[in-house]
Amino acid sequence: MKFSLAERVSALTPSTTLAITAKAKEMKAQGIDVIGLGAGEPDFNTPEHIIKAAYDSMTEGHTKYTPAGGLAKLKEAIIEKFKTDQNISYSPSEIIVTSGAKHALYTLFQVLLNDSDEVIIPTPYWVSYPEQVKLAGGTPVIVEGKEDNSYKITPNQLRDVITDRTKAVILNSPSNPTGMLYSVEELKAIGEVCVEKNILIVSDEIYEKLVYDNNAHTSIAEVSQQFKEQTIVINGVSKSHSMTGWRIGYAAGDASIIKAMTNLASHSTSNPTTTSQYGAVAAYLGDQQPVEEMRKAFEERLNIVFDKLNSIPGFHCLKPQGAFYLFPNVSKAANMTGYDNVDDFTKALLAEAKVAVIPGSGFGSDDNIRLSYATSLDALEQAIERIHEFVVSKSK
Known part of the structure; x- marks a missing residue:
């Protein structure tokens, strides 16, 4: 038996970020060395005093x-x-x-x-x-x-x-x-x-x-x-x-x-x-020091990788003032590497360079990609190196 869906959900566009993240996880599960820069969440665990307060609330019967x-x-x-x-x-x-x-x-x-x-x-x-x-x-x-x-x-x-x-x-x-x-x-x-x-x-x-x-x-x-x-x-x-x-x-x-x-x-x-x-x-x-430590870690990563990202041929990125994303305009890089649009360029990055980023079309900006630096500095630097090599090799 088939049922028709409500029009209000039939018109929905699936979340681009969740789709890319899911694809990267699927590839990783297959043993493929993918670096995922799509996730919109900190790569730190919740501070210990918060976990303890939640645990204590349960043992005290607040359930x-x-x-x-x-x-x-x-x-x-x-x-x-x-x-x-x-x-x-x-x-x-x-x-x-x-x-x-x-x-x-x-x-x-x-x-x-x-x-x-x-x-x-x-x-x-x-x-x-x-x-x-x-x-x-x-x-x-x-x-x-x-x-x-x-x-x-x-x-x-x-x-x-x-x-x-x-x-x-x-x-x-x-x-x-x-x-x-x-x-x-x-x-x-x-x-x-x-x-x-x-x-x-x-x-x-x-x-x-x-x-x-x-x-x-x-x-x-x-x-x-x-x-x-x-x-x-x-x-x-x-x-x-x-x-x-x-x-x-x-x-x-x-x-x-x-x-x-x-x-x-x-x-x-x-x-x-x-x-x-x-x-x-x-x-x-409670203690706000873990918040500041996380902020400092993100700031350090940003300041280390920002210039490296901008050194990729065809990339142009304004330096972000907050959050944990880089949003470079890569329309020139897509053109240089033979792709008609940034969406196709992004798919090729995942398939060939094994780097998962989010196409800007999901954010209403077709010329850009979003990279999350809520991941280790080592992974970030490897990902940028892979993207750089991909663009240079495809541009020859």
Whole structure:
């Protein structure tokens, strides 16, 4: 017997990052020496004090349901984090804890969007933004963040695409995949347009702790009280504390939106995993030194391999300010090596050079590839050497 699928899922584009990562793992399982630079997660284990707190919570009997919107003590830890890091205040009614930051975004769009409502998404974008908007019945409006503006959009670009159906704009700083940060001045200019046009700012700050070379992350919610009231902040412990598999994220903002998200969560997930929530409390209230040590390790890797990557013929990469990705423009390299497009170039890298990277088309940027440096320095240097040899040999 065959069953037809709902139109909303039939139109979904599979995650490019997960597909490439799965293919690389499959090749490795076959004994092929593949270096995978596709994964979007730190290669460090979760800090020990977090693991201990989660274990202790289980032995103490904290293994039952929690409130749908999260443990009160975790909300308080998140509120304290906002006070410490951004000097802004939220109440518990303005916080929802979710099963990862991805779930926070999904739930937000489900409660926010009606059919044909528009959400402005700058390119390059994280692969799930457009798909989540479409799942909620909305329409993604794609705006190109140009390379000569460090892949960021301008206030004029934003203003030009706002219509009477525009509901929100997504900002991701530091960005996945580019690693770029919006400055305070840029945030102020964009925020003023959003306030003037009364559109919601969805500020994805999941990489906020991973910034390098004396750069600093600023949340648009801390720029002004007016911006804060116009913003839903999305964050979590996945990247900052190397807790990707724990699945704890959160949203902070307008209490009526948070209440609607909590009501929806009560009918979908019941609550985020109880044990993980106790771990997240320890992540925010405990020792932050492991976070800084991980940040320093990523910074060291970036500064060692960045010039080597740019030395590959046909590669041009802006130096990222945060996250753990490199996003070079490789359109010239693809052309030099005889490939019609970067997607084919990427497939050849995996098949022949045995290096797995993510094609930029999955991020709305056809000329680029994304490489994660959340892997060992030795693997990074080997991968770049393989790519270099591949390009040189194919160009002859």
